Amino acid sequence: MTRYIARRLLQAIPLLFLVSLLLFVMLQNMGDPLATMGGRTMTRSEDRARLTRQLGLDKPIVVQYLYWLIGNDWAKIDLDGDGIAETPGIRKGVLRGDFGYSLVNREPAMEVIMERLPNTLLLMLSAEVVIIFGSLLIGIYAALRQYSFIDNLITTLSFIGYSMPIFFVALGLMYIFAVNFKAWGLPYLPTVGMFDPRVGKTFWQVVWHMILPIITIAITSFAANSRYVRSTMLEAMSQDYIRTAKSKGVPRRSIIFIHALKNASLPIITVIGLDLPFLLGGAVVTERIFAWPGMGRLFIDHVSRADTPVVMGILMLIAIAVITFQIITDIVYAWLDPRIRYN
Amino acid sequence: MAKRTLPDPKPAPQEIQRVSTPDELETPVLSLSQLAWRRFRRHKMAVAGIVVLVLLVTYCILGTMFVSEDYANHTDTSLRLQPPTAEHPFGTDTTGRDIFARTIYGGQISLLIGLTAMIVEIFVGVVIGALTGYFGGWLDSLLMRMTEVVLIVPQIFLLLVMAKFFGGAVPNINILGREFSGSVIVIILIIGLTAWPYTARIVRAQFLSIKENEFILAARATGAGTWDIIFRHILPNSIAPIVVAATLGIANAITLEAYISFLGLGVRPPTATWGNMLEGAYNYIDQGIYWLWLFPGLLILLIVLSINFVGDGLRDALDPRSRAV
Numbered sequence: 001m002t003r004y005i006a007r008r009l010l011q012a013i014p015l016l017f018l019v020s021l022l023l024f025v026m027l028q029n030m031g032d033p034l035a036t037m038g039g040r041t042m043t044r045s046e047d048r049a050r051l052t053r054q055l056g057l058d059k060p061i062v063v064q065y066l067y068w069l070i071g072n073d074w075a076k077i078d079l080d081g082d083g084i085a086e087t088p089g090i091r092k093g094v095l096r097g098d099f100g101y102s103l104v105n106r107e108p109a110m111e112v113i114m115e116r117l118p119n120t121l122l123l124m125l126s127a128e129v130v131i132i133f134g135s136l137l138i139g140i141y142a143a144l145r146q147y148s149f150i151d152n153l154i155t156t157l158s159f160i161g162y163s164m165p166i167f168f169v170a171l172g173l174m175y176i177f178a179v180n181f182k183a184w185g186l187p188y189l190p191t192v193g194m195f196d197p198r199v200g201k202t203f204w205q206v207v208w209h210m211i212l213p214i215i216t217i218a219i220t221s222f223a224a225n226s227r228y229v230r231s232t233m234l235e236a237m238s239q240d241y242i243r244t245a246k247s248k249g250v251p252r253r254s255i256i257f258i259h260a261l262k263n264a265s266l267p268i269i270t271v272i273g274l275d276l277p278f279l280l281g282g283a284v285v286t287e288r289i290f291a292w293p294g295m296g297r298l299f300i301d302h303v304s305r306a307d308t309p310v311v312m313g314i315l316m317l318i319a320i321a322v323i324t325f326q327i328i329t330d331i332v333y334a335w336l337d338p339r340i341r342y343n
Numbered sequence: 344m345a346k347r348t349l350p351d352p353k354p355a356p357q358e359i360q361r362v363s364t365p366d367e368l369e370t371p372v373l374s375l376s377q378l379a380w381r382r383f384r385r386h387k388m389a390v391a392g393i394v395v396l397v398l399l400v401t402y403c404i405l406g407t408m409f410v411s412e413d414y415a416n417h418t419d420t421s422l423r424l425q426p427p428t429a430e431h432p433f434g435t436d437t438t439g440r441d442i443f444a445r446t447i448y449g450g451q452i453s454l455l456i457g458l459t460a461m462i463v464e465i466f467v468g469v470v471i472g473a474l475t476g477y478f479g480g481w482l483d484s485l486l487m488r489m490t491e492v493v494l495i496v497p498q499i500f501l502l503l504v505m506a507k508f509f510g511g512a513v514p515n516i517n518i519l520g521r522e523f524s525g526s527v528i529v530i531i532l533i534i535g536l537t538a539w540p541y542t543a544r545i546v547r548a549q550f551l552s553i554k555e556n557e558f559i560l561a562a563r564a565t566g567a568g569t570w571d572i573i574f575r576h577i578l579p580n581s582i583a584p585i586v587v588a589a590t591l592g593i594a595n596a597i598t599l600e601a602y603i604s605f606l607g608l609g610v611r612p613p614t615a616t617w618g619n620m621l622e623g624a625y626n627y628i629d630q631g632i633y634w635l636w637l638f639p640g641l642l643i644l645l646i647v648l649s650i651n652f653v654g655d656g657l658r659d660a661l662d663p664r665s666r667a668v
Contacts, residue, residue, distance in 0.1 A: 277497035
């Protein structure tokens with residue numbers, strides 16, 4: 001097992017390098033980072049040239065990538081443009097934890113990201129909990145009443161939920177629960193931000209503001225996940241040991257939740273583990289619509305301003321997270337199912 | 344956005360027993376396509392999907408006879424944000440354009456993007472899947488690493504970066520006397536070029552299993568060349584999952600276009616798509632303005648839903664292991 005984990009980790013490293021190189025080349029040509037820097041317009045061409053040198057944008061792309069990766073404090077850079085490299089570089093490079101400075105607000109890119117990351121994690125973890133419990137409930141219910149009216153209804157609804165773009169769900173929910181509830185004088189849900197600035201960032205304020213974004217993310221995930229739970233539960237319920245348990249007189253509740261669900265939960269764990277990219281993708285749109293100060297919104301804001309260090313930082317974090325989750329999923333799977341052994 | 348496949352509804356043992364009723368066991372002599380059509384017809388939602396799909400396409404094509412594109416792109420700020428009336432059945436948008444007219448022309452672009460992005464996706468996916476599956480070896484490991492690279496970053500993030508990367512200065516293009524924003528081409532390409540790994544994996548798996556069959560050995564023994572074996576012997580036998588992937592690929596491309604356009608990096612105005620009509624709609628939602636997002640959103644939902652149902656029906660109908668008639 002240890003060898004398997006070690007091998008997976010070693011395989012992940014070249015993959016990450018490849019991903020970073022590809023993204024870096026694309027991002028460096030994404031637009032003019034100087035045009036949007038700090039909201040100022042650079043009119044003097046000397047200023048442009050100086051900044052270009054300062055940011056290392058005059059170097060060939062391979063050198064730029066190297067500087068990004070391992071820093072440039074071992075090299076000297078030519079700041080004044082006289083052709084002689086005399087100023088020592090100060091960047092440490094990603095491998096030493098330095099993602100560079102945001103071109104938009106001159107703060108360290110990692111700090112900018114880390115400021116937003118907890119908000120995204122809060123939203124996604126809560127959404128994931130809702131998704132897991134919701135899809136288990138829906139899936140088990142549908143499996144136990146196979147081909148009933150409710151089961152067929154759930155099937156149709158999950159097709160609709162699966163086909164529904166996240167923004168449509170979000171706008172619909174907003175319109176009903178925020179706009180119309182307000183118009184009808186009912187207690188209405190907030191649509192913007194994490195808390196009401198007049199009240200402050202209290203626990204209940206955040207929970208209150210999280211309800212709509214969480215439901216939005218959850219609805220689209222319920223569909224696929226509950227179908228999955230349904231099919232694995234159906235398979236588990238038709239096993240011989242379930243029949244044995246029934247004939248022994250084990251109460252129905254413990255047959256369902258202990259005998260069947262425990263065995264059906266294995267494939268479900270895979271789905272949860274591999275759900276991460278979809279959740280992250282959904283977070284971009286959800287955060288944008290609900291003005292949630294998370295990483296997804298940060299990403300869109302900084303992509304449109306060609307802020308390579310921050311965008312690169314977010315993308316690398318995501319890539320690492322996705323790979324890590326894939327490995328963890330495989331390990332948990334093997335750990336829970338004694339029939340699976342990786343060699 | 345993200346491509347998530349609904350789990351293949353694996354029939355539980357009870358389901359298999361249910362379908363093999365006595366009259367079904369006496370199979371009449373039918374060709375494969377007849378068989379597929381019979382099975383497809385039985386999937387009621389898939390048939391309904393086809394009907395809705397035809398209606399939507401008719402809406403986008405016949406609509407051009409009643410409203411001109413100039414009218415769809417005509418702005419009149421004195422008429423901005425008008426609620427639906429007899430004159431503007433779907434209301435007007437933030438610059439006073441008629442939303443009804445824009446859904447017609449936007450639908451054409453959305454459909455165009457869906458179809459062409461699917462073609463790009465399927466072409467690249469089939470070529471890479473076939474090469475890796477058939478030849479294996481270093482080519483396989485190289486190209487499979489490439490698929491992993493594309494798959495590791497969630498598609499929407501890649502798309503946003505690529506939209507920004509390529510979307511800078513694309514001139515407008517003129518096709519058949521109509522002016523298109525060049526960003527349409529960019530969107531088609533980037534969706535196609537980020538979606539292919541899914542197809543490539545399916546095709547690769549098909550090739551890996553089919554190439555071990557005896558008829559491939561027989562073909563080789565009779566002197567068929569490598570390309571003959573790939574394109575005339577293996578590919579036609581793996582067409583079923585490719586057709587399903589292509590169908591779902593259209594729905595996926597339409598959704599993805601809507602996501603990028605919704606986030607403001609997609610197709611640029613004045614060219615309308617169902618996606619970019621929704622851009623910024625949430626800024627007006629507090630004023631109770633629902634028509635900005637409801638109509639284009641519903642159309643996207645309808646087309647994606649019907650395509651997904653058709654795809655599901657095709658998956659059942661084309662499954663060679665299925666014994667239902």
